[in-house]
Amino acid sequence: MSEKILLIDGHSILNRAFYGLPDLTNSEGLHTGAVYGFLNIILRILEEEKPKYLTVAFDLHAPTFRHKIYEAYKGTRKPMPQELREQVPLIKEMLQAMGVEIVSKEGYEADDLLGTLARQSEAKGMDVTILSGDRDLLQLATEKVMIRLPKTVRGKTTIEDYHAQQVIEKYQVTPAQVIELKALMGDSADNIPGIPGVGEKTATKLIVEYGSIENAYQHVEEIKPNKARESLREHYNLAQLSKTLATINTESPVDFSYEKARLGDLYTKEAFALCKRLDFKNLLARFDQTMSQELTEVKEFFTCEDLSGCEALFEKAGKQKVVGTALLSDKEEVYGLGLAITEQEIYYIPVANFITGPYLCGKIADLALNTRICAIDIKTMLKHVNLEEEHQVFDAGVAAYLLNPLKSTYTCEDLAREYEGGKMIPSREELLGKASFRKAWEEDQEGLSSYACYTAETVLSCMEPLKQALEETGMWKVYTQIELPLIFTLDSMEKTGIQVKGEELKAYGDRLAVRIHELEQAIYQQAGEEFNINSPKQLGVVLFEKMGIKGGKKTKTGYSTAADVLEKLAEQQPIIKDILEYRQLAKLKSTYADGLAGMIDKDGRIHSTFNQTITATGRISSTEPNLQNIPVRMELGRLIRKVFVPEDGCVFLDADYSQIELRVLAHMSGDQTLIQAYQQAQDIHRLTASQVFHVPFDQVTPLQRRNAKAVNFGIVYGISSFGLSQDLSITRKEAADYIQKYFETYPKIKEFLDDLVETAREKGYASTMYGRRRPVPELKSSNFMQRSFGERVAMNSPIQGTAADIIKIAMNRVYKRLKSEGKKSRLVLQVHDELLIETRKEELTQVARILEEEMKGAASLQVELEVDMHEGSSWYEAK
DNA sequence: GGAGTCACG
């Protein structure tokens, strides 16, 4: 069998991948989708073809011989979008890392190089495969040269293959005649002019009949469609120029050596490292499993299993200013500790023999009095180790979150890569697989030891770089003054939990079940069949096809059955009201009645987790269960709050900030109208209505006030006329009108918001009053929608984020005062602008005072921070 | 695992 060479059209395949596949972004925010798609395509082809030689051709920026003969050539070609342009060096870097030969030549296009190499290789008797997205390449097809054109339809890539024979079958012309076709038709993408009035059909007809443009011109009199005849007559010279332009130069002076192009092992260490950096997790599986071990620097880790040795280690650690730790634990138990005393002395101390979990945790707490404990998640550690704010800690996860809040996880291997100059360490999955710490402790001490040591070492090494980065970005204060103390505040809230009446919750669920069943039957009866009402797909078919309800359609996958869509159709059929009610009840039952009931611990309380490193803006989030979205707007749902009760001898005290985001906006923008309104404690929505609609303050109608309120919300979200029109069910024009009038009323706010966008565009991030940052890479996008999103984010993040900063400060202060004043009352929940305290009855007056003082005093703005406070014997009553 | 839906601020 003859040897085979695979030739790839670099830019064309990258383009295909970019436009045909969804974009991806790695943890640094680099766009990587096209690179990923490119690799997937070529790896697939390589597996199919198994060529001996491989090379990828790229165009250069320099003008080519085509420019010399035709000035407009590619002159008006639209520039590559930013997201694609930044991937060109990445794919070249990747190919280089894989040892793949790249060819380019000034003055020539990739096509010319591919054509030249194809002919040379063919002459040597090789089989040639050319991979490109560009049909122009078909002119190169022969019996030995196959052109492969990938096509992506809805994310699925299929490949069309062409030898000379297939070209003839599909286009009725020989490969060489493809040039004639193109010269006649023209090609707007390549700026090849072509002949006016001649499209694919006419061109094919002419070439099939006459073989070439020249021969057609010889017989120009006979040409049938008058238009084509006259056009060819008039533009013959142009057609010949086009032909020159469209002809691939198969004798380009390309520097090429088959030796260098010989296909070797693609799965090199360098490529592995780059795949890791770009987050190509699926590709990593193709690499040798020992790769990551070979890549990481070999460092000796030690294991200490005896009590006296362990004592000695902690004594040594106590002489350090800072150590790295990795406490291996789950909710119930501690399994061991990774301890990096210095960057060279790294130990794994498993729980074994006389070394118990509580013993280890006690040693850590003692150590932390004089030595700073670095870890990646201090709050989890606090579940076993009794640390207070007087202990010294550093949370590398929280620090990394502040530096880039857009990541979804903050893992050790990312820290090492990002803050230790690209250093590679194995991930938890690589070391332990999917095993829990418990399982690994039982079955894989070696893996657990490595994991503990790598983690301890990394958090130690990363502390200084993280600290420095926080200082350089002006976020050191946010870290030390807000986030670090917040770890202890949140930990206390999680440990305290909130009492929930399980039986009442069950009874509530049962009541729902009765009504849900009734609705189910009514819906089946009206639909004339039983189906799964919870399936939007089935529901859509029943409503819009079977029952013929008008006005459906939306979404990629079918009909939209969202509440706002159905509400507009409720008139048509009574079934719709039943479905809406069913949906509401089903939600209440599954998520709240049943969901919460399953989360009640043995102590009769629910202990949610408050996540500190999730949101892009600086808010906290709540999971397992989410206690920040307990129903309140509808009465039926609101009743659930009756099962959240304080323990005996306590009441709930609930305080929420009144319109904190608008107040933040007033302060940050310095708009005097808004500031004065708040100073005079005016109804802000009514005021906005009176000014925007030009009516006296006391003659504002409820509708006008409602509209003004929506505008105020819109401003905070990053206003757009479309969004506002959706919300108010008005036309875009009317919405735009409201917005315009709003900005006339509050000119400083317009200025302020414009400035937020401009600053974010220049700096690449938006900032809160306290200096917390949120990167906004979307502002640089070439996609209108993405960019508009970036603009709204740039307006919203500083406002939402500043409010988040303020309530975090308030929480820390409240927590601290309750503690320092020896109170038994405890903070139990935070819901973004609301704090809930389980308050001892005898402490009520003082706690109310503490809560009000600390919330109001958390920030001093140009407007007062107003707080609404209520007490009650359930969350329902305290709101 | 993604899409659709819906609960909250």
Next chain:
DNA sequence: ACGTACGTGACTCCC
């Protein structure tokens, strides 16, 4: 023209 309000998490269906 493009086609969305900002920030979350849980549940269900369905590939």
